[in-house]
Amino acid sequence: MNKEVIFDQIFTKLNGYSISDEAKTNHKGSVEDILYGEVSLDTLKQILNDVNKPLKGIFYDLGSGTGKAIIAAHLLNNFQKYVGVELLKGLYDESLEVLNEYKKLSEQNCDNIVFENDDFLNTDLHDGGFILINHPTVDRNIFKKLEQKMKKELKTNTIIITTIRQLEDKCFQELWSKKYKFSWGDSTIYVHKKNPV
Numbered sequence: 001m002n003k004e005v006i007f008d009q010i011f012t013k014l015n016g017y018s019i020s021d022e023a024k025t026n027h028k029g030s031v032e033d034i035l036y037g038e039v040s041l042d043t044l045k046q047i048l049n050d051v052n053k054p055l056k057g058i059f060y061d062l063g064s065g066t067g068k069a070i071i072a073a074h075l076l077n078n079f080q081k082y083v084g085v086e087l088l089k090g091l092y093d094e095s096l097e098v099l100n101e102y103k104k105l106s107e108q109n110c111d112n113i114v115f116e117n118d119d120f121l122n123t124d125l126h127d128g129g130f131i132l133i134n135h136p137t138v139d140r141n142i143f144k145k146l147e148q149k150m151k152k153e154l155k156t157n158t159i160i161i162t163t164i165r166q167l168e169d170k171c172f173q174e175l176w177s178k179k180y181k182f183s184w185g186d187s188t189i190y191v192h193k194k195n196p197v
Contacts, residue, residue: 003075006105007041010098016066016091016183023090033139034088036065037163038183044072046180051159051191057129058083062120062146067095069132071102074113079130081112085120092117121145125153135163135187147172151197158194166190171197 001009020036039047048055055077061069064084074082086092095115103110116123121142125131131150143165150160151171160167164187166174172192179186 001105001107004041006102007072007075009105010071010101011066011068014066014094014098016068016094019066019090019094020088023088026090027088031088033142035135036091037134038065039069039072039134040181040183041072041075043180043182044069045076047161047189048073048076050176050178051161053159055079055130055159057158058127059130059132060085060123060125060128061132061134062123063087063134064095064115065091067098067115069134070095070113070115071098073132074102074108074110075106079112081114083123084113084115085118085123086115087117087119089117121149125150126155128154128158131158131160133160133162134182135165150194154194156194156196160192160194162190162192163187167192171195 016038017036024031058081059073059079061084064070064086067084070082070084084095092115099113147167147169151169173195175191175193177188177190179188
């Protein structure tokens with residue numbers, strides 16, 4: 001079965017937006033700043049090709065939703081490990097269902113895919129080689145805290161991709177930016193490289 005067929009078979013029937021809405025309703029904490037959006041297999045493939053650097057190490061998706069970007073990255077690449085971090089339990093639970101279905105359809109080893117139900121500010125990113133932040137929050141303070149955390153924890157040369165919002169600290173060198181198609185429409189992604197602090 002080819003990659004597109006596997007991806008479509010898993011995700012065509014999923015409505016991540018309604019799962020997200022329900023998960024927000026059931027979440028005990030504040031949810032007004034949490035955003036939901038999805039990346040397609042095609043868009044992630046374009047982004048990874050455009051990065052044009054060796055893609056290795058551990059791939060993190062911070063705000064991983066139903067696991068769409070993690071499964072897409074696993075289908076497209078050979079990262080050492082794939083870690084999706086999602087705060088909302090309903091979305092996290094769905095990502096586990098997605099992973100189970102993916103294991104049945106995929107001929108690849110899926111033991112290197114992990115989903116965590118946690119705040120990404122609690123996630124240890126020291127081993128990250130590639131970080132995807134698909135604009136999970138409108139709260140600039142949370143984004144600044146995440147940026148400071150990455151400044152302290154990430155290794156030199158780690159690639160960080162952000163959607164809509166750029167990293168501002170000087171240790172993050174913006175390599176380039178470009179518009180891509182997402183579930184909500186066209187948005188700019190910013191590709192950064194972590195430089196020594």
